[in-house]
Amino acid sequence: MKKSVYRIIALLLMLMLIFVGCGGPSATETEGEEGQSQEVAEQRTFAIVYPIVHPFFEPVTEEAQKYADSIGVELLTYAPDKPDARQQVEILENLIAMKVDGIAVVPTDSETIAPIVNKAIDAGIQVIAFESDIPKSNRAGFQGTDNYKAGLALGEEIAKRLDGKGKLIVATGLPTQLSLNQRLDGMKKALEAYPEVEILDIQSGQGDPTITMNVIESMIQAYPDFDVFSGIDATGGPMAVAVWKAKGWTKDDKMIITFDNVPENVQGVKDGIITSLISQKQWLWGEQLIKDMMTLCDGGSVPNYVDTGNVVIDINNVDTYMDE
Amino acid sequence: MLKFISPGKEKDQNETISERIKRIAFGRRESGLFLLLAGICMIMIILEPDTFFTSENMFNILRQVSVVAIIAIGQTFVMVSGGIDLSIGYNLGLCGIVIAKFLGAGFHPISSILVGIIVSALVGFCNGLVITKLRLPPFIATLGMANIARGIIYVLTKGYSISIGDPFILYLGSGNVGIIPAMAILMMILVSIGIYQLDQTAFGTRVKAIGGNELATKLSGISVSKNKIAVYTMAGVLAAIGGIITIGRQYAANPGAGANFEMDSIAATIVGGTSLAGGQGTVLGTLLGSLLLTVIKNALILLSVNMYWQTVAVGAIIIIVCTIDVFTRKNK
Numbered sequence: 001m002k003k004s005v006y007r008i009i010a011l012l013l014m015l016m017l018i019f020v021g022c023g024g025p026s027a028t029e030t031e032g033e034e035g036q037s038q039e040v041a042e043q044r045t046f047a048i049v050y051p052i053v054h055p056f057f058e059p060v061t062e063e064a065q066k067y068a069d070s071i072g073v074e075l076l077t078y079a080p081d082k083p084d085a086r087q088q089v090e091i092l093e094n095l096i097a098m099k100v101d102g103i104a105v106v107p108t109d110s111e112t113i114a115p116i117v118n119k120a121i122d123a124g125i126q127v128i129a130f131e132s133d134i135p136k137s138n139r140a141g142f143q144g145t146d147n148y149k150a151g152l153a154l155g156e157e158i159a160k161r162l163d164g165k166g167k168l169i170v171a172t173g174l175p176t177q178l179s180l181n182q183r184l185d186g187m188k189k190a191l192e193a194y195p196e197v198e199i200l201d202i203q204s205g206q207g208d209p210t211i212t213m214n215v216i217e218s219m220i221q222a223y224p225d226f227d228v229f230s231g232i233d234a235t236g237g238p239m240a241v242a243v244w245k246a247k248g249w250t251k252d253d254k255m256i257i258t259f260d261n262v263p264e265n266v267q268g269v270k271d272g273i274i275t276s277l278i279s280q281k282q283w284l285w286g287e288q289l290i291k292d293m294m295t296l297c298d299g300g301s302v303p304n305y306v307d308t309g310n311v312v313i314d315i316n317n318v319d320t321y322m323d324e
Numbered sequence: 325m326l327k328f329i330s331p332g333k334e335k336d337q338n339e340t341i342s343e344r345i346k347r348i349a350f351g352r353r354e355s356g357l358f359l360l361l362a363g364i365c366m367i368m369i370i371l372e373p374d375t376f377f378t379s380e381n382m383f384n385i386l387r388q389v390s391v392v393a394i395i396a397i398g399q400t401f402v403m404v405s406g407g408i409d410l411s412i413g414y415n416l417g418l419c420g421i422v423i424a425k426f427l428g429a430g431f432h433p434i435s436s437i438l439v440g441i442i443v444s445a446l447v448g449f450c451n452g453l454v455i456t457k458l459r460l461p462p463f464i465a466t467l468g469m470a471n472i473a474r475g476i477i478y479v480l481t482k483g484y485s486i487s488i489g490d491p492f493i494l495y496l497g498s499g500n501v502g503i504i505p506a507m508a509i510l511m512m513i514l515v516s517i518g519i520y521q522l523d524q525t526a527f528g529t530r531v532k533a534i535g536g537n538e539l540a541t542k543l544s545g546i547s548v549s550k551n552k553i554a555v556y557t558m559a560g561v562l563a564a565i566g567g568i569i570t571i572g573r574q575y576a577a578n579p580g581a582g583a584n585f586e587m588d589s590i591a592a593t594i595v596g597g598t599s600l601a602g603g604q605g606t607v608l609g610t611l612l613g614s615l616l617l618t619v620i621k622n623a624l625i626l627l628s629v630n631m632y633w634q635t636v637a638v639g640a641i642i643i644i645v646c647t648i649d650v651f652t653r654k655n656k
Contacts, residue, residue: 172631210570238578
């Protein structure tokens with residue numbers, strides 16, 4: 001009797017947790033008025049597929065949702081819970097089965113995603129890429145930052161802040177991520193023009209906060225005479241801020257010049273810890289993605305490639321950079 | 325007067341000095357690990373005399389090893405009992421997020437910390453319950469729980485980090501007691517308790533017995549279920565402590581903070597000599613395993629080893645250490 005009670009309690013707990021767990025954003029449907037959803041169900045349904053759940057993409061979702069609501073389109077947003085191409089392929093397969101009208105996707109791995117993107121296009125779905133391109137697919141268009149140019153901008157910013165002379169340590173994210181490698185290539189290219197700016201070391205934090213923090217601490221130990229730390233992915237900046245805080249440093253002690261306007265980085269600029277940020281203009285993407293998918297569904301065409309550019313953020317424009 | 329001599333420690337009156345040194349140095353797994361660690365440190369002192377053996381780098385290593393070592397204590401108990409806990413990393417992350425949410429809602433830091441610990445303990449308790457009452461394999465049960473914890477983290481945060489400003493939590497993660505990082509002192513206290521609990525208490529003996537032969541332990545009248553639930557709950561509490569330190573160290577509760585900790589804790593535990601089959605293992609070995617892996621990662625960066633090769637090196641070292649252990653055990 002006691003055993004049965006235990007088993008029933010355990011089963012109930014499991015079911016409860018499974019229901020809670022199923023609410024995760026690995027397959028998150030964005031909110032909408034119930035009545036409106038039913039109304040637009042026979043109209044158009046678009047999906048945005050991200051490579052991972054990350055605050056970087058939240059402005060994209062917000063802007064896209066706002067515009068989709070205004071024109072009565074149903075919008076679904078999905079993201080794997082880790083940067084896993086297999087999971088992203090499964091999401092795209094499900095979207096093909098759901099017969100959505102359009103998909104905007106940031107590929108986790110361009111090569112792996114290309115065949116399933118082509119399969120979606122063959123099934124009559126309009127597909128566009130953003131943030132990272134899928135060159136081997138038949139996607140209708142791409143919008144995003146030219147990461148190589150963003151890397152060039154980072155290199156120029158570092159050289160400018162160092163007055164053309166100084167030492168640099170760098171932390172990047174996943175070594176397989178094309179956009180990060182393009183940024184690194186751009187940064188190195190820009191710094192070739194400044195022979196007195198020396199890259200002391202480049203290490204990978206694998207996109208993991210704890211590993212990134214350990215890597216930054218160890219590099220600081222190995223090269224105590226560095227002048228600038230630079231983060232190539234969105235994890236480097238926030239972890240560098242934590243290290244600087246623990247050491248009691250500000251931007252006057254050692255500089256952080258890093259990528260992406262995630263909230264911790266923006267706050268770091270305001271707090272006088274981060275010298276400057278290079279940011280993509282992802283807040284411009286959301287509305288344009290919906291507009292592009294609408295145009296394609298109406299039989300129109302969209303530009304093959306749109307570079308939305310990047311912006312340098314420092315203490316002077318940290319509150320106004322989105323308006324520039 | 326009776327004198328207790330542990331198995332394997334009996335002295336042979338005729339042994340030579342070299343045999344004696346060999347017995348002391350390699351007789352226990354921990355001694356071998358300690359020698360390996362010392363050897364690597366010696367090499368690093370020669371290769372990087374200005375950067376490796378400095379107080380700052382030693383404290384870096386202590387900071388970097390603390391969280392892994394703390395959660396690996398829980399993993400050691402779980403693995404000695406014959407199980408495995410794959411939810412330990414995301415449970416750590418979940419505790420940090422829960423604390424940050426409660427702090428953000430205006431709760432007192434101590435209440436927030438207690439809620440975080442209770443949530444993580446509950447996750448561990450559910451692991452134990454599902455494993456013992458529903459008889460799911462630990463691998464499946466804890467893998468499922470890891471996904472649930474990860475899902476809840478994302479539901480609560482939408483992927484955003486939450487800033488931590490509470491001075492007590494920041495002190496635990498980033499402060500010092502004198503010159504020693506507070507988290508390292510906490511880690512040493514927990515390791516000491518873990519060593520005592522596994523080696524010197526009836527609970528520890530029961531855990532080893534369950535891992536060694538579950539059926540025989542059950543037939544001898546010991547409640548396997550209760551002890552297993554206690555072990556998984558304990559692992560949950562230790563994950564919570566790791567979570568508190570992590571948010572204090574990173575000045576934020578990061579949704580991705582727990583990722584990879586389960587594999588790091590398993591690697592540290594196995595390198596430390598705990599058997600995957602259960603029944604064998606020590607917390608001291610786990611501490612040395614954690615230290616060995618952390619020192620190697622630190623050394624590879626100080627030596628400017630290319631980032632692509634570092635992963636290869638760490639993987640190779642895990643295999644080498646475990647292979648040496650297998651051969652040593654065979655020879656015994």
